Amino acid sequence: MKSDVTGDSLLISALNACRSRLTAFIRGRTAGREDADDVLQEITWQLIKVEQPVENIAAWLFRAARNELTDRSRKKKELPLSSFFTADEEGDYPEDELAETLFGVAQTPEEDYLKSLLWEELNDALAELPDAQREVFERTELEGLSYKALAEESGDSVQALLSRKHKAVLYLRTRLRSVYDDLIA
Numbered sequence: 001m002k003s004d005v006t007g008d009s010l011l012i013s014a015l016n017a018c019r020s021r022l023t024a025f026i027r028g029r030t031a032g033r034e035d036a037d038d039v040l041q042e043i044t045w046q047l048i049k050v051e052q053p054v055e056n057i058a059a060w061l062f063r064a065a066r067n068e069l070t071d072r073s074r075k076k077k078e079l080p081l082s083s084f085f086t087a088d089e090e091g092d093y094p095e096d097e098l099a100e101t102l103f104g105v106a107q108t109p110e111e112d113y114l115k116s117l118l119w120e121e122l123n124d125a126l127a128e129l130p131d132a133q134r135e136v137f138e139r140t141e142l143e144g145l146s147y148k149a150l151a152e153e154s155g156d157s158v159q160a161l162l163s164r165k166h167k168a169v170l171y172l173r174t175r176l177r178s179v180y181d182d183l184i185a
Contacts, residue, residue, distance in 0.1 A: 014057035015044060017105045022061055027144035029069050036144075039068050058105040118179070125175040133168040136161045 015022075019040075027036040043064040047054070054060045126134050139145045140161075151158045 014105060015047065015061065018058045018061060022058075022065060024142060024144035025062060026065050026069065027146065028140040028142075030146070031148065032146060035072075039065060039072070042068055056107060121176060121179045122172075125172055128175070129168050129171060133164045133171070136164045137168040137172070140165060 023036065023040060026039045027033065030036045030039060043061060046064055046068075047057070047061065050060075126138065129137070136150065139150050140147060145153075147158045147161050150156075150161055154161075
């Protein structure tokens, strides 16, 4: 286990720098606030236990969160949003890298510039969605609202919200794929 006080304080400050976005990322993928808090606590513990240096802490946290959420969904037999896609689509789309860039803490001016470009592209793509799809995506992914809370607020069923979000995600994957390909070319 890590015992370097300076290293621990750097980890905690990096965690605090991306906590709100990481929390929104996790809450958008969990049934309730307690589950999201449990996932955040678990990945914080995992980060503290890491023995090798972590180069990009924000990227590590988002990857760890996604892995923890996947593990938990398998245990509960719930279907995560990623289950709407085939294995080919899942492996073929770099959504993890985009999420890490969008929600992570930029380490260099180049990463900061890339992050601003991606946010601009994401906002443009969101503006192209029908209002209902855009709203469910923004409220669950960017604001961290649960489907249940959004259903209660909007009066729509959770299933209707899931369907709208599924359509939004499919569109955004296609739309942002070209942006990602252009950036890494």
